[in-house]
Each structure stands twice: as C-alpha cells, then as structure tokens.
Amino acid sequence: MIRDKAGSPAMVLATVCIAQFMAPFMLTAVGVALPSLGRDLGASAMQLGLIEQLYVVSLAMAMLTFGRFGDIVGQRRVMLPGLALFTGLTCSLGFTTSVEMILLQRFFQGLGAAMMLSGSLALVAAAYPPEIRGRKIGLVSAFTYAGLSMGPVLGGYVTGHFGWRLVFLMSAPLGLAATGMCLFGMREAVKNASGERMDWRGGLAYAASVGLVMLGAAHAREIPLGPAMIAGGILGLALFLRLQTHTPCPLLDVGLLRRNRFFTLSCLAALGSYAATFGLTFFMSLYLQYAKGLPPRLAGFVLLAQPVMQVIASPLSGRLAERMAPARLATIGMLISAVGLFAAAVTIGPDTPLWLLVLELAVIGTGFGVFVTPNSTAIMASVQKRQFGLASGMIASMRTLGMAVSMSSITLIFALFMHDAAIGPDTLPAFLTSLRVGLTAFAIYSCVGVLLSLLRGARSAR
Template identity: 70%
Template structure:
C-alpha cells in the first residue's frame, strides 16, 4: 500500500482538492472582476485580456515541465513550492498598484498554479491503490469544476459588494491552509526517477511552441499573422518531439507515445473532449444575452447547469471506474456529450424553449463529468509509477491544447460568417447560423474523441502499476 510511504492519504487529498479548486477559481472569478479592475487602473481592453491570457499562457507553457520535475526531485517539493508561490502572488495581487504589475504577477501566479496542478493527479495516483484510485480522482475532478462554476458567482458578488481586490485577498487564506496541510501533513513520495536529469532544453522548446500556439489562437482572425504563429508553434512541437527521441532523459519519453497506444489514444481523446466542450459557455452566453435578451446574471445562472452536472457526475463516474473498465465509461461519457451537442446544433434558434437548452446543457455537462474522471484514471493507470508526473502533466497539457483548439474554432467560425459585424437584431440570423456551425464543429471534435477512445482498446494494470 502506498499509504505507508506517503503518510496519511487525507493529508494528500485535502491540499490537492483545495489546489484543484483554486486554480480554475482564479481564472473565472478574476474574469468577472476585470471591468472593475480596468476602471481603477484605466486599462485598455487589450490589457484586460492579457490579465487572463498571461495566467492561462504560463499554465500551458510549464505544465509538462513541472510534471517531469516532480518525478525527478519529488512531487511533494514541487507541489509545495507551487502552493507557496501561488498563495504569495494571490495575496500580493490584492495590493497591486498598476495594470502592468497585475499582468506580470498573473503570469507568475500561473506558473505557481502549473507547479501544483502538474503533479496533483500523480500524488493521488501514488497514494491510492488502483481499486480506489477512480473515486479519489473523481473527487479531485469535482473540485476543479466547483472552482470553475463558483468563480463567476462568488467573484461577481465580492466585486459588487467590496472590490476586485477582495477576490484575491479572500483566496489567500485558502492557499495558506493548503500550504500548511501539505507542509506538515504530507510526506515525500519515492523518487524513482531521481537518477535521471532534467531536460531544460526540451522544456524551453516545448514552452515556446505551446506559447506560440496559444498566441496564434488569440490572434486567429488576423490573417496571415495568427495562422502563421500557430504553424510556427506546430513546427516547434514537431522539432521538440524529434529532439526528445534522441535524449536519454527526455522531458517527454517519446516511446511512451509511440509504444503505449492506450496512453496516447487516451490523451488525444482528452484533447478532443476539451476541444468539443470548452467553448460552449462562451457561445451559449452570447446566445442567451443577444438572442434571448437575458441579463448577464440570468444568463450566468442558466449556464451553471453544465458545470453543476459535471460536479455531480465526476465523483459518481470515479466510483464506477473502480468497478468497471474506465475506458468504456469514458466512451459512454463522450457519447452523451456528443448527443447534447448534436441536439443543440439542430434545435437552436431564436425561439428555442429554455427547457430544451437546459436539457442539452445537462447532457453535455453530464457527459463531460462521466468522461473526464475515468479517462484520467485510465491514463494514470497505463504508466509506471515513475512516470506518474509526466502522465499528470500530459493530462494538463491536453486540457490546455484542447481549450486552445475550441477557442480557435469559435474565432474562425465568427470570422468566416460575421467578419467584423456587431451582433444586432439585423445580424442575429447570421449569428445564429454561425452558432449552429460552431456547435456542429464541436460535435465533430466529440465524435473524433469517441473514435479515439474506442480505438485505444483495453488496458490491464500490471503489478508494477499497482505498487
């Protein structure tokens, strides 16, 4: 049992759950507070966008690096350092005096988040035996979606009644509690890759490549600049994989991708699922406010249906994945999301009843919740313990790349159908057409994810995995 080596498993699960809640909470809660922050600092729209983008960018660039670093120097060390950096910057952001300092601190806050997120699932997988791993990963996943869904609600309330600074200041004690629990209650895991060297050149190549892809996605409407930047990022990733295949201690063991079909297909299925679902909230928010005439608050309440179903479904799916084949459960989840997306693409128009829209969001959210926990469990169970950090980092990397694909798809669809036109009653029919095309594209991503999920086959845990 891993419990003996890592101390009390509760002392692992508690800080991991807090960390998984804080990172997405800081993304969505700050997003709601941005207008108030912008008025105080007289910031431009571009600067406000960078406050969010730099946080997400640093997460994407460093996730795989810190996952690998945890395997070498110890996952608890990297996790604890990440909590300390994140908490310190969260507190500091409550006192920042300029938009420029806010952007800089948000970038490094994202690095802190990447440090603890990269190894979170590795810590859980290492602490619990395979027969209990799914339900624990389900709890962790539920905390992630709770942070995503509660961020806009709590962030909006706190900003309205106090100030945007309170969004950061109220989060710092949560970070302190996680840091204290980790420092005093969590023991270091076995460092089975301690003899290997860290591939910093590969980390740099990977970070720059992913950064270019994210930057290009943000400027996809600027032709040829945006597509050119994305192409450069993809070429960089190809160079990165070539470079890693020649190293003895690579950042990413390429043989894991080529030699472990189950692992590779599971990771690609995760990217397809995120690509299919991440842009839903943005599209539906526009639909509810422009086509239905809802206020932002009412639209937000309707959109809560999806993440709430994810919070409910994730722990249930985790328990089921301990009893049934996780890959098959993940496929069922993605098929459920696919059903919701297809229904939305076919039925959405200006007169669509709210109950139909809510049912579609329920299907999408439930499917996502059913998919993500078994799929993550399957990924962690398909590699040796010494590679848990890399596997955990890959899950985060696939999530980020899937999100980038989703947002890029939305931008492309609107660019092709609407150009620079503003959404008004006159352009509403064109907007609805582009909305349906976007939902159909998401359904295609989901369908590809289903095919990838089915094609991975079945994986049985070896004794080495179970130790």
C-alpha cells in the same frame, strides 16, 4: 490498504482538491471581474484579454515540464513552492495598482498553478491503491469543476458588492491552508524517476512552442502575425519531438507515445473532450444575453446546469470505474456529450425554450463528467510508477490545450461569419449561424474523441 509513503492520504487528497479548485476559480472568477478592473485601472481591451491569456498560456507552457521534474525530485518538492508562489501572487494581485504589473504577476501566477497542479494526480495515484483510486480522482475532478462553475457566480457577486480586488484576496486563505497542509501534513514523496536527469532544454523548447501556438491562435485574425506564430509553434513542436528522440533522459518519452497506444489515444481523447466543451459556456452566455435577453445574473444560473452535472457525475463515474473498464465508461461519457451537443446545434434558435436548453446543457455536463474521471484513471494506470508525474502533466496539458483549441475555434468562426461586427439586432442572424456552426464543430470534436477512445482498446489498472 491505503499507502502512506507521502504522508496521510487524506491530507494529500485535501491539498490536491484545494489546488484543483483554486486554479480554475482564478480563471473564471477573474474573467467576470475584468470590466470593473479595466475601468478602475484604465486598461485597454487588449490588456484585459492578456490578463486571462497570460495565465492560461503559462499554465500550458509549464505543466509538462513540472510534471516530469516532480518525477525526478519528488512531487511534493514541486507542489509546495508552487502553492506558495500561487498564494503569494494571488494576495499581491489584490493590491496591484497598474495593469502592467497585473500582466506580469498573472503570468507567474500561472507558473505557480502549473507547479501545484502538474503532479497532483501523481500524488493521489501514489497515495491510494488502484482498487479505490478511481473514486479519489473523481473527487479531485469534482473540485476542478466546482472551481470553474463557482468562479463566475462568486466572482460576479464579490465584484459587484466589494470590488474586483477582493476576488483575488478572498482566495488567499484557501491557498494558505493548502500550503500549510502540504508543508506539515505531507511527507516527501518517493522519487519515481530518481537518478534521471532533467531535460531543461527540452522544457524550454516545449514552452516556447506551446506559447507561440496559443498566442497565435488567440490572435488568428491578425494576419500575418497570428498564422505565422501558429506555424512557428507547430514547427517548434515538431523539432521538440525530434530532439526528444536523441535525448538520454527526455522530458517526453516519444517511445512511450509510440509503444503505448492506450496512453497516447487516451490523452488525445481528453484533448478532444476539452475542445468540445470548454467554449460552450462562452457561446451560451452570449446567446442567453443577446438572443434571449436575459440579465447576466440569470444567464449565469442557467449556465450552471452544465458544471453542476459535471460535479455530480465525476465522483459517481470514479466509483463506476472501479467496477467496469474505465476506457469503456469514458467512451460512453463522450458519446453522451456528443448527443447533447448535436441536439443543441439542431434546436438552438431565438425561440428555443429555456427548459430545453437547460436539459441539453445538463446532458452535455453529465457526459463530460462521466468521461473525464475514468479517462484520467485509465491514463494513470497505463504508465509505470516512474512516469506518474509525466502522465499527470500530460492530462493537465491536454486540458489546457483543449481549452485553447475550443476558444480558437470560436474566434475563427466569428471571423468567418461575423467579421468585425458587434452582436446586435441587425447581426443576430449571423450570430445564430455562428452558434450553430460552433456547436456542430464541438459535436464533431466529441465524436473524434469517441473514435479515439474506441481505438485505444481496454487495459486493466496496474
């Protein structure tokens, strides 16, 4: 029987799916609109980069904290104000007239996204029993990839025909719909960790450390500032973990990471998977436009092969996860992605046929789609109900940190092989070398994920 403690399960699922679509859509759609925004407002290259960075950084900083807070006060009480904040700022950004205000609002838009996403899988896990939970999480994953894949296409079309402001404004109706469904269609969820205290001190320490690591990685070539920020962030994370062991009600139960090997390795496998796949679109976009000479619109359609397969594979793997061990299915998916990445690294070149590239992208997307849903299902099934929000926040945090690792790897590879040179006919061989090294690194990340997935063993759903 489907549970109704948080209201209509269908309403919970619909609200979560819209939220999971909007957050990545606001990342990739805005990325395409940045050149137009920069020309209109006179923004520098660094400011344009910060428009994307601040959104992702605030997401990573706050996801774990809000996931834990939702366990204590109820996930709906965190999601509802998050939806309202995200929607309000999305609308406001469409009318902003200065780059400085856009930067400020993008940071807080990311915080709103963290609030609405951190406990989303916890709400789905509470609304549906284990025997059908996998297919519902698969549907949620499909909406996430739909947001990622539709962002560049819709963002580019809307920016070209109506201007960059409508990229923000067109998302506001979806946010209003999700806010209304959360307000009127969802009841207060059961407090999974009722009576426990919130560790705000730990939340601030975690946020500061993650922010330093991510901003330092984005500016890794700026020596000594970038490496110093990364080192400070890593030291901060180490101190955070030590602090958590002496906190009565910690933000992150370090004992859980030690005792529950399945949970820990599943989270690390997710980190490896996102590190292996997120930067691929950026790499391939440059390759298609500079090495193959395709216009941006055609390059975008070629790149759709990966996310489209992810959208198709995610719900199907969710159903399969109800019939076989989710951990085993996730391992198979990661292995498929590794094969596709190694094949791309070996065959990529100036004369690579487009059909082969599309096939390789489709294989990578299929593998990732097969991996992520059963892996998320396995993570949610490996913890007690009082830790659903924490687990949901960890999944989202691993996704964001994996994205940061992927893009930081690209930055480092370009620094080693391209230095500060622009991509052009004279530097094309160096770019292709960078591309092959990058694809190989992504394949190695995927293989590490396969190893971690194998080492965790198997665990039945709770």
